[in-house]
Amino acid sequence: MKIVFTFRPPRALxxxxxxxxPENEFNYFKSVEEADKLSEAEIVVTFGEDLTEKHIENCPKLKWIMVASAGMEKMPFETIKEKDILVTNARGIHKIPMAEFTIGYMLNHVKRFPELLDFQKEETWNKRLLIGELADKRLLVLGTGAIGTEIARLAKAFRMETVGVNRNGHKNDHFDEINKMDELLMVLPDADFIVSILPSTEETRFLLKEEHFQxxxxxxxxxxxxxxxxxxxxILIDALNSNEIAHAYLDVFLEEPLPAEHPLWSQERLTITPHISSVTSEYLPRAMKIFAHNLQVYKENGSDYENKxxxxxxx
Amino acid sequence: MKIVFTFRPPRALxxxxxxxxPENEFNYFKSVEEADKLSEAEIVVTFGEDLTEKHIENCPKLKWIMVASAGMEKMPFETIKEKDILVTNARGIHKIPMAEFTIGYMLNHVKRFPELLDFQKEETWNKRLLIGELADKRLLVLGTGAIGTEIARLAKAFRMETVGVNRNGHKNDHFDEINKMDELLMVLPDADFIVSILPSTEETRFLLKEEHFQxxxxxxxxxxxxxxxxxxxxILIDALNSNEIAHAYLDVFLEEPLPAEHPLWSQERLTITPHISSVTSEYLPRAMKIFAHNLQVYKENGSDYENKxxxxxxx
Known part of the structure; x- marks a missing residue:
């Protein structure tokens, strides 16, 4: 049984x-292009952005693909379905880092840490900078799945009000209030923080317009x-320039990496991070824990797969 | 009945x-020096750092001092006791801002926000910066009163382990484990974050030595x-220079304001803030809420004072 990785985990993992x-052989490759044993693989472990229809066609023994991420927009699902290949992924492991990241930037904003750092660089003791709080502020979360709920859970610990928006308005834990997506314009005016963790679907693509920021x-x-x-x-650049909102934090972009000289880079009151909210030092260990659990199930011909x-x- | 403030709250307050x-007159002054009606005051509202023994002696009608803060090291307690003057303060209103501030810097550290900001300034998309998490990390809190407990409560929400140290080792909510102060050297080696909210007492003064950082x-x-x-x-400068610890965040100093050209200003891996962890836009509104409650009690000759x-x- 050949197990082929299209990436190299750290040696410790x-x-x-x-x-x-100990009875299995794991074959690690730097990329799918370098994975010369791919065609013999029964199990492929991938980050999910490299496998094409052609790869799948050329792997006659392939039974199981473990995707060590959650975003699978680029997976050739039709071919995989035809060949009845098992797919598992690492969904659920993003919620902790992404929620920490979000609350971190919310605190960074109200506590004005970048400005405090500038005063330190100038060696200036300035007690007049007015610091804010998260307590009693209103958080609006677009998307109330595992990640949105984890953000709301932490926000409640910070004594915030939490409002969620999802497709049907179905209730979720840790949200004081849930609204339907078509009520978005009604709930935006009261929000102090608006966080989107929406995936890319037909309904969410270019969902936010000028009117929402207004x-x-x-x-x-x-x-x-x-x-x-x-x-x-x-639209966001205009909203910032006309002071419709105070600050934006973007971890995701229409084109990634964000191209050099893109106007967003130098936009004032905008913080840019390189799509890293979900990736931390704990990411791969957690994904490999799911893989190890599922490998045991696979070997025992079981059915109790995690994240099928x-x-x-x-x- | 004269009510004299030795500071000016915002007009809204x-x-x-x-x-x-409506039946009372509130006299607001910029400072105790400018408070020319101080000698006629029955009630004085102060931040607690300005009243001297002489002021108290010169206020024959003084019955109540409301201190709109919690630190009262500079209050002339002996004279106040002799004259049997009621003192109330604003303790308890610090825990929310101070706990938010602490968690904010913990996130700022693990998420490497200052470095991410530098990459943005250079217009560089760098996904290789290894981001950390708070989850599963171990927090050690020196001082397990209202503020320390609030920090531990939030840390538990972030799935951290929480260890407290206090004088007698008495248990407190939100701490997985509590140790006595004389066991400090035993618990330091396992801590990822060490937070002190200890007040200044004979027992805490210069408590931390080289051996603790080692x-x-x-x-x-x-x-x-x-x-x-x-x-x-x-001691801290040496610990940072010899890489005994990764980073320090100081909001309090031996001399405040921190003097110009003090070596701490330019110390690497040290973040300096001007004693502002407890002061936010919500601070005075909360303190004035306590004052208003107590003023009602005072006028009704009641006894149900908050924070006596x-x-x-x-x-």
Whole structure:
């Protein structure tokens, strides 16, 4: 049984796998292009952005694809379905880092840490900088799945009000209030923080328009850690330049990496991070824990897979 | 009945007091030196750092001092006791801002926000910066009162392990484990974050020595939001220079304001803030809410004062 990785985990993780499964051989490659044993693989472990229809066609023994991420927009699902290949992924491991990242920037904003750092660089003791709080502020989360709920859970610990928006308005834990997506314009005016973790679907693509930013508070903070095609970036630039909102934090973009000399880079009151909200030092260890669990299940011909992907739904 | 403030609250707060107590006159002054009606005052509202023994002696009608803060090291308690003057303060209103501030810097550290900001300034998309998490990290809190407990409560929400240290090792909510102060050297080696909110007392003054930093993890983060005399600052500078710890966040100092050209200003891996962890835009509104409650009690000759200070204990 050939197990082929299209990436190289750190040695410590490789050692853990060898120790847990001494009878198996794990073949690690830097990329799918360099994976010369791919065609013999029964199991492929990938980040999910490299496998094409052609790869799948050329792997006659392939039975299981473990995707060590959650975003699978680029997976050739039709071919995978035809060949009845099992797909599992690492969904659920993003919620902790992404929620920490979001709350981190919310605190960074109200506590004015970048300005405090500038005063330190100038060696200036300035007690007059007015610091804010998260307590009693209103957080609006677009998308109330695992990640949005984890953000709301932490926000409640910070004594915030939490409002969620999802497709049907179905209730979720840790949200004081949930609204339907078509009520978005009604709930935006009261929000102090607007966080989107929406995936890219037909319904969410370019969902946010000028009118949405126009009804936000002037002090509002917009955070997008979902997908870059939630809005035309020019709309956000205009909203910031006309002081419709106070600050935006973007971790995702229409084109990634964000191209050199893109106007967003130098936009005032905008913080740019390189699509890293979900990736931390704990990411791969967690993904490999799911893989190890599922490998045990696979070897025992079991059915108790963690994070089995429904090939019809694509998640 | 003269009510004299030795500071000027914002107009909105003044208006709220006048509305709640239309029959009373509130006299606001910029400072105790400018408060020319001080000698006629029955009630004085102060931040607690300006009243001297002489002021108290010169106020024959003084019955009540409301201190709109919690630190009262500079209050002339002996004279106040002799004259049997009621003292109330604003303790308890610090815990929310100080806990938010602490968690904010912990996130700022693990998420490497200042470095991400530098990459943005260079217009560089760098996904290789390894981001950390708070989850599963170990937080050690020196001082397990209201503020320390609030920090631990939030840390538990972030799935951290929380260890507290206090004088007698008495248990407190939100701490997985509590140790006595004389066990400090034993618990320091396992801590990822060490936060001190200790007040300045005979027992805490210069409590932290070289040996304490020597046993900390190289990756440890030290945060002091209590009092500056917890340690000789040269000890911390040495610990940072010899890589005994990764970073320190200081909000309090032996001398405040931190003097110009003090070596701490330009110390690497040290973040300096001007004793502002407790002061936010919500601070005075909360303090004035306590004052308004107590003024009602006072006028009704009641006894249900909020935050009455025990003059023997000084808190």
């Amino acid at each position: 490789q050692a853990q796998l060898s120790e847990a499964f 009804v936000m508070k002037e002090t509002a903070v917009f955070i997008n850690i979902g997908r870059g095609d939630l809005l035309e970036e020019s 992907v429904d090939l019809d739904k694509g998640y | 003044q208006a709220q007091l006048s509305e709640a107590f 046993v900390m993890k190289e990756t440890a983060v030290f945060i002091n939001i209590g009092r500056g005399d917890l340690l000789e600052e040269s 200070v025990d003059l023997d204990k000084g808190y």
